Amino acid sequence: MKMKKLLFTPLALLILSCGNNSNNNNQIVISVRAQVSPPLQPGVSSNGTSNTLSLSVPGGKAWSGNLESQSISELHSDDYLTYPGNLPVAVTLSNYYDLICRTVSIDTYVDGNVFDSRVVELGSQSLGLSPTFCQDGIQVSYNLIIP
Secondary structure, eight states, X not given: OHHHHHHHHHHHHHHHHTTTSXXXXXXXXXXXXXXXXXXXXXXXXXXXXXXXXXXXXXXXXXXXXXGOSSOEEEEEOOOEEEOSEEEXXXXXXXXXXXXXXXXXXXXXXXXXXXXXXXXXXXOBSOOSSSOOBOTTOSEEEEEEEEO
């Protein structure tokens, strides 16, 4: 009888501690969404260039106009399970197809709630050796500290 109690107690503790923690051992779910206005159109321009949009975060995504048939106004990363700490975020928009500056709203979600929101203007207004960029260039990158 004593042996059964000894086996049951550690086994019960192991079973009760697994999966009972609602936040996966203090891990969090993060994702990033970029909304672009006006939308990026697909295709290749007469000079052989296209529009692209990428999210460089864990679970990141990319859209390349030369491979797509539909325009895009929103790109959302996959959900990513991680621990609190430093989260590098980078959003790149190349609009070499049409050379129109675009407003990009970037939302970072932690456990389904908006943790950080930013609005930037990305893109190029000209091509060549000395291109003219929009207000925030073609890429914005920053680090977030997730508590």
